[in-house]
Amino acid sequence: MITYDDEIVCAPRAGTLYDVLELILDRGMVIDVFVRVSLVGIEILKVDARIVVASVDTYLRFAEACNRLDLEHDVRSKTVPELFGGGAAKTVAKAGARRTARSLTSKVRDILTPEESEEPEESEELEEEPRRARGTREPERKRPLRRPPEEGRGGTGRRRDDDERPRPRSRRPARED
Amino acid sequence: MTDTATTQGTLYVYGIAHAGVRAPRTPGVGGAQVRLLTESGLCAAVSDPPEQVRARRRDLTAHQAVLGELTAQGPVLPMRFAVVSPDPATLRAQLRADQGRLSAQLDRVRGCVEMNVKGSVVSGFFADLVRRDEKLRDLARRTRRRPDYEANVRLGEALARSVRREARRAAQEVLSRLAPLAVRTAQGPLDDELVLSASFLLRSADEERFRQAAAAQARGFGDRLALSVTGPLPCYSFVETRPAPAGR
Numbered sequence: 001m002i003t004y005d006d007e008i009v010c011a012p013r014a015g016t017l018y019d020v021l022e023l024i025l026d027r028g029m030v031i032d033v034f035v036r037v038s039l040v041g042i043e044i045l046k047v048d049a050r051i052v053v054a055s056v057d058t059y060l061r062f063a064e065a066c067n068r069l070d071l072e073h074d075v076r077s078k079t080v081p082e083l084f085g086g087g088a089a090k091t092v093a094k095a096g097a098r099r100t101a102r103s104l105t106s107k108v109r110d111i112l113t114p115e116e117s118e119e120p121e122e123s124e125e126l127e128e129e130p131r132r133a134r135g136t137r138e139p140e141r142k143r144p145l146r147r148p149p150e151e152g153r154g155g156t157g158r159r160r161d162d163d164e165r166p167r168p169r170s171r172r173p174a175r176e177d
Numbered sequence: 178m179t180d181t182a183t184t185q186g187t188l189y190v191y192g193i194a195h196a197g198v199r200a201p202r203t204p205g206v207g208g209a210q211v212r213l214l215t216e217s218g219l220c221a222a223v224s225d226p227p228e229q230v231r232a233r234r235r236d237l238t239a240h241q242a243v244l245g246e247l248t249a250q251g252p253v254l255p256m257r258f259a260v261v262s263p264d265p266a267t268l269r270a271q272l273r274a275d276q277g278r279l280s281a282q283l284d285r286v287r288g289c290v291e292m293n294v295k296g297s298v299v300s301g302f303f304a305d306l307v308r309r310d311e312k313l314r315d316l317a318r319r320t321r322r323r324p325d326y327e328a329n330v331r332l333g334e335a336l337a338r339s340v341r342r343e344a345r346r347a348a349q350e351v352l353s354r355l356a357p358l359a360v361r362t363a364q365g366p367l368d369d370e371l372v373l374s375a376s377f378l379l380r381s382a383d384e385e386r387f388r389q390a391a392a393a394q395a396r397g398f399g400d401r402l403a404l405s406v407t408g409p410l411p412c413y414s415f416v417e418t419r420p421a422p423a424g425r
Contacts, residue, residue, distance in 0.1 A: 015407025
């Protein structure tokens with residue numbers, strides 16, 4: 001058996017504002033004689049939220065992690081987090097759970113508070129999400145898999161791409177309702 | 178804070194409830210005080226709009242909190258974020274003209290809350306899959322023997338696909354287990370990683386049971402699907418999005 005350590009998510013995570021963003025913004029009643037103020041940036045946010053995650057980059061990280069599995073003997077003895085190596089290990093299991101929130105987090109920060117200086121406590125509010133690493137943005141954590149530490153090939157160019165989402169990475173347009 | 182509202186009389190609208198509820202004390206969008214506008218047995222929670230309505234975290238939270246306070250008192254029809262009425266008269270006319278339909282909708286969500294469940298792919302599950310699936314293991318072996326870029330991409334793609342497939346399957350299962358506990362279910366948009374996004378309209382009395390059921394599902398599928406449960410929420414997903422315009 002792969003021994004998942006107890007860091008793994010087995011209880012449902014309590015949701016946050018990010019989890020219900022689409023409800024507040026897309027559901028709820030609209031009455032025609034009223035006006036819905038158009039919200040700049042929200043479309044981008046939605047597109048980003050649904051951006052295609054599958055990419056060569058992701059594949060390579062899967063392959064990398066897989067290449068560290070012992071295929072013949074003790075596939076069972078290692079914990080999955082170890083396979084991703086390093087200090088990141090503990091969070092791998094949760095990364096999936098947090099993906100949506102995290103990828104939205106920096107987006108929400110950018111879009112929801114374009115003028116951060118305007119209200120300093122606003123950014124604090126954004127920080128208060130418990131799962132956010134304090135004070136850092138760690139954009140690579142948006143991804144489901146940790147970049148293995150020794151990853152070398154062509155890493156930097158791609159990484160910059162990641163940081164600047166949303167970008168034409170979205171090879172497929174957002175699935176619209 | 179909001180005294181700079183540019184258009185005279187414009188009202189930010191939070192939601193509609195039966196007349197008789199107390200005005201929420203929570204500050205509204207832009208920190209504005211929320212008041213009630215009553216007409217024909219209904220009332221609308223409103224405030225002066227901020228100069229510019231933006232989807233800031235604080236304002237989204239305020240919108241949510243105002244509705245939460247109303248929901249605690251009885252059924253509410255939540256408005257979408259950033260809906261404003263041009264003036265009080267328009268709002269009153271709307272409540273008057275659409276009174277029947279709005280009341281009926283209120284009755285439909287009476288005693289109910291919305292719970293939202295999201296599920297995303299747990300990538301770590303790939304290791305389990307490799308262990309179980311002969312084909313994946315072969316592919317992994319071959320890739321290791323002849324490691325090159327193309328082979329790695331192919332392997333990674335196969336793993337990513339399998340992991341997603343397993344998570345989607347689990348999501349379907351979770352949905353089919355939770356749906357019977359709800360009065361109604363509404364599904365939201367999915368993507369490659371978010372494989373479950375559903376809102377459930379529950380009788381408040383069933384909330385605890387629902388939570389336990391969700392927790393059981395999370396335990397059962399935690400290795401491949403990470404669940405998050407949000408709620409109780411105002412019934413955003415279970416109001417008619419656009420009631421027919423009132424016959425004026």
